[in-house]
Amino acid sequence: MVVKPKSxxxxxxxxxxxxxxxKSILPCGLGHNLNLSTDHDRFVAISSRGLxxxxxxxxxxxxxxxxxxxxxxxxxxxxAPTGLYWPITGPYERTLGGLMGQxxxxxxxxxxxxxxxxxxxxxxxxxxxxxxxxxxxxxxxVSGYDLTRLxxxxxxxxxxxxxxxxxLLPKPKIxxxxxxxIKSLKLAASHMETIIKEGFGVQNLRLIxxxxxxxxxxxxxxxxxxxxxxxxKLKSLLKDPSDLFEDGFEYFNHVDAIFNxxxxxxxxxxxxxxNLLETVRNLSWIGDHHFVVDLGSGRLxxxxxxxxxxxxxxxxxxxxxxxxxxxxxxxxxxxxxxAIDPKGLFATL
Amino acid sequence: xxxxxxxxxxxxxxLKALSDIVGxxxxxxxxxDLELYSYDSSPFIHYPSVVVxxxxxxxxxxxxxxxxxxxxPLTCRGAGTSLSGGAVAHRGGVLMSTTRMNRLLEIDxxxxxALVESGLVNLDLQKALAPFGYMFxxxxxxxxxxxxxxxxxxxxxxxxxxxxxxxxxxxxxxxxILDDGSLVKTGAxxxxxxxxxxxxTGIFLxxxxxxxxxxxxxxxxxxxxxxxxxxxVVFDSLLKSGQAxxxxxxxxxxPTALEIxxxxxxxxxxxxxxxxxxxxxxAMLLIELDGLGPELDPQLAKIKDICFRSGAVSLEExxxxxxxxxxxxxxxxxxxxxGRIKPSTIVQDVTVPIxxxxxxxxxxxxxxxxxxxxxxxxxxxxxxxxxxxxxxxPSDGQExxxxxxxxxxxxxxxxxxGGTITGEHGIGLEKVTFMTDEFTKVELDFMAAIKxxxxxxxxxxxxxxxxxxxxxxxxxxxS
Numbered sequence: 113m114v115v116k117p118k119s120x121x122x123x124x125x126x127x128x129x130x131x132x133x134x135k136s137i138l139p140c141g142l143g144h145n146l147n148l149s150t151d152h153d154r155f156v157a158i159s160s161r162g163l164x165x166x167x168x169x170x171x172x173x174x175x176x177x178x179x180x181x182x183x184x185x186x187x188x189x190x191x192a193p194t195g196l197y198w199p200i201t202g203p204y205e206r207t208l209g210g211l212m213g214q215x216x217x218x219x220x221x222x223x224x225x226x227x228x229x230x231x232x233x234x235x236x237x238x239x240x241x242x243x244x245x246x247x248x249x250x251x252x253x254v255s256g257y258d259l260t261r262l263x264x265x266x267x268x269x270x271x272x273x274x275x276x277x278x279x280l281l282p283k284p285k286i287x288x289x290x291x292x293x294i295k296s297l298k299l300a301a302s303h304m305e306t307i308i309k310e311g312f313g314v315q316n317l318r319l320i321x322x323x324x325x326x327x328x329x330x331x332x333x334x335x336x337x338x339x340x341x342x343x344x345k346l347k348s349l350l351k352d353p354s355d356l357f358e359d360g361f362e363y364f365n366h367v368d369a370i371f372n373x374x375x376x377x378x379x380x381x382x383x384x385x386x387n388l389l390e391t392v393r394n395l396s397w398i399g400d401h402h403f404v405v406d407l408g409s410g411r412l413x414x415x416x417x418x419x420x421x422x423x424x425x426x427x428x429x430x431x432x433x434x435x436x437x438x439x440x441x442x443x444x445x446x447x448x449x450x451a452i453d454p455k456g457l458f459a460t461l
Numbered sequence: 462x463x464x465x466x467x468x469x470x471x472x473x474x475x476l477k478a479l480s481d482i483v484g485x486x487x488x489x490x491x492x493x494d495l496e497l498y499s500y501d502s503s504p505f506i507h508y509p510s511v512v513v514x515x516x517x518x519x520x521x522x523x524x525x526x527x528x529x530x531x532x533x534p535l536t537c538r539g540a541g542t543s544l545s546g547g548a549v550a551h552r553g554g555v556l557m558s559t560t561r562m563n564r565l566l567e568i569d570x571x572x573x574x575a576l577v578e579s580g581l582v583n584l585d586l587q588k589a590l591a592p593f594g595y596m597f598x599x600x601x602x603x604x605x606x607x608x609x610x611x612x613x614x615x616x617x618x619x620x621x622x623x624x625x626x627x628x629x630x631x632x633x634x635x636x637x638i639l640d641d642g643s644l645v646k647t648g649a650x651x652x653x654x655x656x657x658x659x660x661x662t663g664i665f666l667x668x669x670x671x672x673x674x675x676x677x678x679x680x681x682x683x684x685x686x687x688x689x690x691x692x693x694v695v696f697d698s699l700l701k702s703g704q705a706x707x708x709x710x711x712x713x714x715x716p717t718a719l720e721i722x723x724x725x726x727x728x729x730x731x732x733x734x735x736x737x738x739x740x741x742x743x744a745m746l747l748i749e750l751d752g753l754g755p756e757l758d759p760q761l762a763k764i765k766d767i768c769f770r771s772g773a774v775s776l777e778e779x780x781x782x783x784x785x786x787x788x789x790x791x792x793x794x795x796x797x798x799x800g801r802i803k804p805s806t807i808v809q810d811v812t813v814p815i816x817x818x819x820x821x822x823x824x825x826x827x828x829x830x831x832x833x834x835x836x837x838x839x840x841x842x843x844x845x846x847x848x849x850x851x852x853x854x855p856s857d858g859q860e861x862x863x864x865x866x867x868x869x870x871x872x873x874x875x876x877x878x879g880g881t882i883t884g885e886h887g888i889g890l891e892k893v894t895f896m897t898d899e900f901t902k903v904e905l906d907f908m909a910a911i912k913x914x915x916x917x918x919x920x921x922x923x924x925x926x927x928x929x930x931x932x933x934x935x936x937x938x939x940s
Contacts, residue, residue: 174815264659338756443643
């Protein structure tokens, strides 16, 4: 069963009903990561989607307070008139609460960090059904434990986010993506290493192999003068770009779908940049299958790839993360879970 | 301010057990040793029963395990630069200094990371990174002495916080020692597996050593900026300088640093360093931009315009690297310079939403007037982080009490406008009784559940962060 309360009051009622029925609660967003076909009698999935209010947008404070059920696209639309943005680019039709539980890195990770770095405060429900606030409206806050980060990549197993206070930035003046065609995988790996070590300050750096060929994709954002200077430096390293896209947000959102909604044809691996580039150097690719290497988030997507490519990824030290069971068996998680949810009211899938 | 020495001396057997782990030279219990480790940079003085200085992670873990077995309180200490009493052993017991755990284990330029031990000094890391063209952005004023473990425990900020954020934004993973002496890794130290497991790194940042000990940390490093623009702007009122800061941020300009200094601080610094500061000016704003040269000029022009429109009296741009260094040397020398006015200081660090900065600066001045004390104001103004320095003479007990009352009023004023009682110095002992003003019972219960889950016997840094009612230490045996 999936329920979508629209207020804290409704949420409380659902919580109490589920508790009295002896069911676990599974906090979720729109349920993209849920597999309700199994064990569906065991829990009640509470979607944050109904909590999609925009409490405030405060340009003078560079912050916004919004419900956890708001989607990225709704947030972007609301911020557009202010000239501000939340520097997390990802699957537009997913809720902020759901993405928090999943641990969205965002396409700008290389320069901007992760989603949780742009959350100043949160209101959440703990496993006892109580409302807890953490952080607030200030850029710095070290008062008490940082409970804001408890929900990060926890799949709703520790707390349920109800609202967030988001830190905003002025939207960059320009944000182009440059694509450079590359002849070989070895050369691509070498160039990517150089781009990082030379400190180009890119938002993201990817290598894509698909029907259009092999190419390095670089995302630059900022003031016109800054981007122009970076473009010149890149051209001197990689020659003229084969393609130029004006809107990096749109570009990366499209490609990001691969990482954020994998299916059985897509295998996602994760690991260090060194391991990713080692995999790239050793891959044999002749265009018959597709792949994307995202150095910002440390991931590789193999699309309809032969088993040999997957073996190579493993041999290079990468870890298969798609289709894997979420691991909650570590001693630290177990202790924390037992401490704050001794009766196991929040489900651990 | 002080507590009696000899907070329960350890038996010879207990001392031997600790000495066997870290070696006799690094297990110290002579009065002079205990005296040296009885204080940090706050006014609090509390004596440990014994000081241990482990040199390896395994030694740290064994000490933790022993403390847990015997119920000995354990306070972990980096360089002792805490301004809130976070590094003093409030209930005696074992004080663990991490100063020998100061190795820089790896700089990886491809990953843009540094793997460090917790006792490495912040500035030593900066010096090691600079030749490679990198920095670790958090730069607390104590960076010459403070350790990265301490920075993590307090979630230290610094001057560059406006643009680069604070410590938590640059920690990718931790190697922690839990209360039973076991070692666990979090975040990116799990090497790829972090994607399919909860990332619990965050709960340990700013936990002030009350949940676990940090042994090693994987830090994100950042390319050094290619160029800088630094301005000093003089105002004829503190209020106007605050208004200029709010206006700059509201225009969507994110400088690297935006620092306010008030009249008394300007005069004290000039007396101390002789840099040619405008003695008599009511306020000075230090502004720095960094990045690629071409992007800085348009922003600088906008900032100058905003400053003049906000009532700036004069404005000077640092022409050379030396000029720039002088300005920042002055800012970092603030605490020392104030010793010329009064011998002791309580430094507060309330933080408010940026739109309330001016109002808060005025409120602090009103508090000073009301209590007839000197409060010198400096602020990491760009992120709304005020550092009112309440000056007092330790021999004047009444003055000290007035400072405490004034501090309480400053906390209340910050909370009233949606701020927090601490932006970067931590709760420690100093603000622990004010936690009930900032948090509800439910919130404190929730934090206490986390504390008791990870440290059920309450050995880690007792009496810090959570008020007494929420402390787990009642279960501990004590020393």
